[in-house]
Amino acid sequence: MYYTVIEARHVKDYTIWLRFNDGTEGEVDLSEELWGPIFEPLRDPAYFRRFEVAEYGTIAWPNGADLAPEFLYSRAHVAA
Numbered sequence: 001m002y003y004t005v006i007e008a009r010h011v012k013d014y015t016i017w018l019r020f021n022d023g024t025e026g027e028v029d030l031s032e033e034l035w036g037p038i039f040e041p042l043r044d045p046a047y048f049r050r051f052e053v054a055e056y057g058t059i060a061w062p063n064g065a066d067l068a069p070e071f072l073y074s075r076a077h078v079a080a
Helices: 069-075
Strands: 005-012 015-020 025-029
Touching: 015 069, 025 069
Parallel strands: none
Antiparallel strands: 005 015, 015 025
């Protein structure tokens, strides 16, 4: 199945709540994923919160950083 993010909101720190096209939802802590030049600006908590759901089905930041929706799906803690 091809997963896409359809809704996202900031929870706290580097944690984002996500809803996917199959109805799955959960929280993903990205604090350990923010390494490398493209992700360096996201270490600033104010900048991190500037993500949006991109038209191509994942979350993205103004500097062009994004994460594969399949990766986010695999990391989401499914809500009970």
